[in-house]
Amino acid sequence: MSSLLVRRRGKKAAKPAELPGPADGASSTGSPWTGGPDQPATPSSSGSGGSGEDAPPQVVEWSNGPALATKAWGAALALALLAGPAALVWTALRPEAAPVSATAGAANTSETAAASERAVELVETWLRADSDDQQLIASLTNAPVGSLPQAGLTIRDSSVAQVEQAEDDVWSVTVGVDVAEPAPGSTPPPAGGQAKGDEAELALVWVRRYFQVPVLVDRTDTEWSGPDLAVTALALPAPVPGPAAAAEPPDLDYPETISPTSAAGQSVAGFLAAMVAGDGEITRYLRPGTSISAVTPAPYSAVAVTGIKGSHEVTESPADGDGTHALTTVELTRLDGDKTTAQYVLTLVARDGRWEVAGLEPAVRIDTTPSGTIDPGTAGE
Template sequence: MTWARPQRRAGNKQRGEGVLWDGKIDESQGAAAEPDPSGWKTSSAHLSGITRLVRVGVWVLVASGPVLGLLAFFASSRTVPAVSVPAAVPAASSPVGPAGFAELYVSAYLRAGQGTERDLAPFFSGPVVLSVAPGARTATHSTVIASREAEPGYWSVTVAADVTVQDEEGEATRLGVQYFRVGIQATGSAGAGGTSQSDGELAGYAATSLPAQVAAPTAIESGALAYVSDRGSSNEDPAVAAASGFLTAFLTGTSELDRYTSPDSHHLQAISPVPYTAVTVTGVRDDFAGAGQQTVPADGTELHQLVNVDATDQVGNKVSLSYALTLRARDGRWEVASVDDAPAIRVGSAPSAVPHTEDFGSEADTAPPTDF
């Protein structure tokens, strides 16, 4: 058998066309697809594989449907833990309202007298009969010194009053400080001294009786201060001189504070308007246990002072004052770093109770004068 030489058609110029062998096309050559411009190759075999994968995926989803449904059911029936919500903390009751009401009540009570009992009606609604003459007693000053909530909304308040009496001739005599305790009921929010936790409720106050005069609080003796050394008042001591210059500028405004303060003491400002025209240091104590320091120690060294001064006011009165200062060494001189909030207490030194000897009787000289 003789094979004829394959003849190519003139139009067979592109890849992928079939080759004619004795008038038959080679299908294996024609089966090759032309490359897709996107870069993906497409063929009947490739499409057949994708179809099988899709079919398998569909059956997997169908088969897993009941399983997924059971899982969702059990997940939804699982108990969800409750979210813990912190309990609301009741607001603390404030003594400010009852204390202020009690102070006004005591002042009105001291002024009232026979025939003016109605002046107490805004404070106390009970029956009142007074025997003292109206205006025979007055409180020139008063302040609350103790306030305690005896039960919710009910307060025990102690008021200190500087009492002056006037005789029939109109001569006034100062009796000194006396103490009065009153019971005050409060309504409204806890911030007003009441029991309601709502801020919208109106506050109200009422005294439950006339005031009761009581004894003065227990007197105590303060603990020892930390200033162990007496430095006198001479400006020959650099620390005393620094304190004197600072307090003169602070109280009289005659010079700038910056001359006497450390660089980080910008919060210190002179008093304005100026209250005094002159300042004299009368004594200085400090917490340095050694002898007086005529030379300034190393930078950063601190010294705590208690400085007593006599300040002369605008009309010539000399007013005695005490200042607790902290000084810091820098560049061979002392500078004021701060005016302390209170004199320093020696470590471990506690106050002690002393017998109270004041007697607030009818004699004016039995009570020492007290300034508020």
């Protein structure tokens, strides 16, 4: 819970896996190919009379063509007669072809998007609605609207938490939304409305709530206009529990500690400063063949590396091709001077005695070692 609000009562409102090989930036030992594609041989320039002009192409009639065609037709006919029984046997024994789903691929994607959009629209409208919005709610669902409150709620940051196909053409969509609710311990307003002369302010806090909506997506294909989707919410939003958190989060696969003051740590710091703070040229920290652009305009004024965990050990004198995946924790200074903490996962590879950034990874590495496994190096201890 965060972002305290104030509203007046009664008012409406794999253990470490091998690193990827070095980038294809090394010089090749073979000589480059410089020639053009094979060309047809040119006709001889020598001709009668010793003229330097090219002789015209010669046309030679081939008299054996009709005879060869006749033989080919005869061979094809004989093969067809011989293959007849085999074809009949294969036709009888081959399995039936599996039916092709008409709603696969892009169709499912468009239907999911349509169902999600309608569910979010209905949840937002239903939460904000008051007793004057009966027709507005009725335009979004076939369900009876029933009663609505005298004052709608204040909401923000709605999004789709889960989508699943419940039945043919029916999708169950769970929408998450932040709702401004009275802070714990606050006194609710009187049931009949605001008490006379009561101007006390009601403190509100943001609470994440979840609502489930069944949505029918009727897909019809027309010859000229293509697919057409008719979307209907079949029921009013139902408050439901949010997605359950993992009972036990997995361990991350970064067993090595890398000092921010080491050569690898300095490369990481320089790269991130260039990428998000506009401090220096980003290409000087990249491995040849790696393409990562700086964020423009720079959203931060400074970057400070506070910790680095690596998947492999790094040294101050690495051999070419040595590398590690580095989970890096940084403190970012915003343009207004405030600071916030973020984390990056980088791939570092050594070349010519220095550490270079070879990739900005989209996800962290999970330790997949089975629980209770004994390290072979410590088995005899």
